Amino acid sequence: MIEGLDGAGKRTLANGLTEALGAQGRTVATHAFPRYGRSVHADLVRDGLYGRLGDLSDSVYGMAVLYALDRRGAAEEIREDLEKHDVVLLDRYVASSAAYSAARLHQDENGEFVRWVHELEIERFGLPVPDLHLLLRVPVEVAAERAAKREQHDESRARDIYESDGGLQARCGVVYDGLAKIGWLAPWQVVDGRSNVNFSSLLESLFTP
Numbered sequence: 001m002i003e004g005l006d007g008a009g010k011r012t013l014a015n016g017l018t019e020a021l022g023a024q025g026r027t028v029a030t031h032a033f034p035r036y037g038r039s040v041h042a043d044l045v046r047d048g049l050y051g052r053l054g055d056l057s058d059s060v061y062g063m064a065v066l067y068a069l070d071r072r073g074a075a076e077e078i079r080e081d082l083e084k085h086d087v088v089l090l091d092r093y094v095a096s097s098a099a100y101s102a103a104r105l106h107q108d109e110n111g112e113f114v115r116w117v118h119e120l121e122i123e124r125f126g127l128p129v130p131d132l133h134l135l136l137r138v139p140v141e142v143a144a145e146r147a148a149k150r151e152q153h154d155e156s157r158a159r160d161i162y163e164s165d166g167g168l169q170a171r172c173g174v175v176y177d178g179l180a181k182i183g184w185l186a187p188w189q190v191v192d193g194r195s196n197v198n199f200s201s202l203l204e205s206l207f208t209p
């Protein structure tokens with residue numbers, strides 16, 4: 001699983017790892033969440049129903065349920081990909097909900113929300129548990145700068161309301177660090193995303209016990 005702030009370089013890392021794994025002869029499947037255009041959340045926006053959600057979109061738990069349903073909808077495909085491919089890369093997964101929503105609620109990695117998300121998505125929905133989280137770590141300002149730059153090139157990745165909130169991103173970065181420290185849900189490896197990531201040496205470090 002690849003986790004990190006908006007603009008940290010998750011998609012770039014997923015592409016780089018896919019290429020490096022391919023060069024080693026391994027097959028890779030990738031999923032990115034939220035699934036724009038395929039998720040409950042995105043469909044509500046597309047169908048103009050988002051504004052009518054009122055209380056739900058104001059509710060951190062309400063939004064978290066939508067993100068969780070999106071992942072549940074993809075769970076079968078992920079399981080099939082785990083059978084068919086050597087590696088399955090997920091660009092954001094359950095930990096994104098833990099980090100962003102806890103940050104929205106001003107809670108930390110040991111708070112009530114993080115426990116709730118585990119209960120809902122892992123225990124109740126039975127979503128596949130990741131083998132490893134890669135936390136792509138960059139300072140908040142760098143992530144914001146990259147996300148803004150990307151937005152100029154790719155309108156489909158225009159930033160949403162959450163991304164433009166610098167305070168939230170900063171708190172989210174702190175929760176991510178906390179989740180990594182306690183090894184929430186699965187082991188975490190921190191990747192320094194400030195400069196170019198060397199994908200092949202990263203892979204080597206992942207596959208060497």
Ligand SMILES: Nc1ncnc2c1ncn2[C@@H]1O[C@H](COP(=O)(O)OP(=O)(O)O)[C@@H](O)[C@H]1O
Pocket residue numbers: 004005006007008009010011012013146147149150193194195196197
């Ligand atoms: N390690 C890096 N160093 C410098 N720029 C990067 C790095 N990784 C990504 N970028 C650039 O930053 C922007 C955001 O990267 P992206 O992979 O789309 O981030 P995310 O998926 O985390 O939101 C892109 O323009 C990308 O080219």
Ligand SMILES: Cc1cn([C@H]2C[C@H](O)[C@@H](COP(=O)(O)OP(=O)(O)O)O2)c(=O)[nH]c1=O
Pocket residue numbers: 006007033034067068092093094096097098100101157158159160162163
């Ligand atoms: C998957 C997921 C994303 N999010 C948030 C994080 C991001 O601010 C936003 C969109 O994520 P993302 O699609 O990764 O943004 P981008 O591709 O533009 O970088 O949704 C959650 O709050 N919970 C979740 O479960």
